[in-house]
Amino acid sequence: MAKLGKFEVLDHPLIQHKLTIIRNENCGTREFRQVVNEIAELMAYEVSRDMPLEDYEVKTPITKTVQKRLAGKKVVIVPILRAGLGMVDGILELIPAAKVGHVGMYRDEKTLKPTEYFVKMPDNLASRDIFIVDPMLATGGSAIMAVDALKKRGAVNIKFVCLVAAPEGVKALRDAHPDIDVFAASLDDHLDENGYIVPGLGDAGDRLFGTK
Ligand SMILES: O=P(O)(O)OC[C@H]1O[C@H](OP(=O)(O)OP(=O)(O)O)[C@H](O)[C@@H]1O
Numbered sequence: 148m149a150k151l152g153k154f155e156v157l158d159h160p161l162i163q164h165k166l167t168i169i170r171n172e173n174c175g176t177r178e179f180r181q182v183v184n185e186i187a188e189l190m191a192y193e194v195s196r197d198m199p200l201e202d203y204e205v206k207t208p209i210t211k212t213v214q215k216r217l218a219g220k221k222v223v224i225v226p227i228l229r230a231g232l233g234m235v236d237g238i239l240e241l242i243p244a245a246k247v248g249h250v251g252m253y254r255d256e257k258t259l260k261p262t263e264y265f266v267k268m269p270d271n272l273a274s275r276d277i278f279i280v281d282p283m284l285a286t287g288g289s290a291i292m293a294v295d296a297l298k299k300r301g302a303v304n305i306k307f308v309c310l311v312a313a314p315e316g317v318k319a320l321r322d323a324h325p326d327i328d329v330f331a332a333s334l335d336d337h338l339d340e341n342g343y344i345v346p347g348l349g350d351a352g353d354r355l356f357g358t359k
């Protein structure tokens with residue numbers, strides 16, 4: 148039987164402080180981009196806590212000793228385009244050897260249903276630890292479709308990492324994919340009538356890339 152995934156809010160004081168900075172409507176594109184990456188880096192530290200280690204012999208200037216190093220499994224960071232791109236560099240600061248796959252999705256403004264428009268993944272997904280990243284988990288439609296796309300290509304070990312989650316999205320994602328771990332920097336209150344997270348931070352893609 149597949150393992151049961153968990154949902155965890157990573158509410159370290161530094162993460163909460165930085166999230167407040169980007170929630171502010173007066174935070175400009177440059178600062179928004181910078182701080183999203185900083186939060187992603189802090190989250191990666193927690194998300195990678197259960198990465199497997201193996202024994203490794205190393206010779207210090209004093210003696211030979213058996214210590215630990217990360218075991219073979221390679222991490223793949225998978226941003227959901229566009230907004231997920233804003234989290235990639237921050238995670239690469241901590242895990243520089245990670246590979247990066249891409250999943251392109253956009254959400255229809257009226258129906259709120261996602262459409263997949265691009266998928267490019269490294270090979271051997273089944274043997275890799277995959278971090279899907281997207282700042283926003285709103286209805287959950289995009290996240291569910293992204294996990295579907297990865298599982299279809301053989302992925303087994305999947306974590307979903309977002310900054311702001313709505314309760315509706317967390318429930319939908321966990322109902323659809325109970326085996327994956329879901330991490331958020333904040334569990335917000337609800338979705339408004341346009342499918343935006345309240346209080347949220349607005350449209351993450353537009354704020355990251357200066358579009359609208
Ligand atoms: O949980 P959901 O209801 O699916 O909504 C969340 C999705 O919406 C946003 O993307 P958007 O469609 O705005 O695309 P963009 O990143 O290109 O702006 C966001 O980055 C998520 O991918």
Ligand SMILES: O=c1cc[nH]c(=O)[nH]1
Pocket residue numbers: 230283285342343344345347348349350351352
């Ligand atoms: O609040 C929201 C919901 C979906 N996508 C966003 O960028 N923001």
Ligand SMILES: [Mg+2]
Pocket residue numbers: 230350351352353
């Ligand atoms: Mg958007």
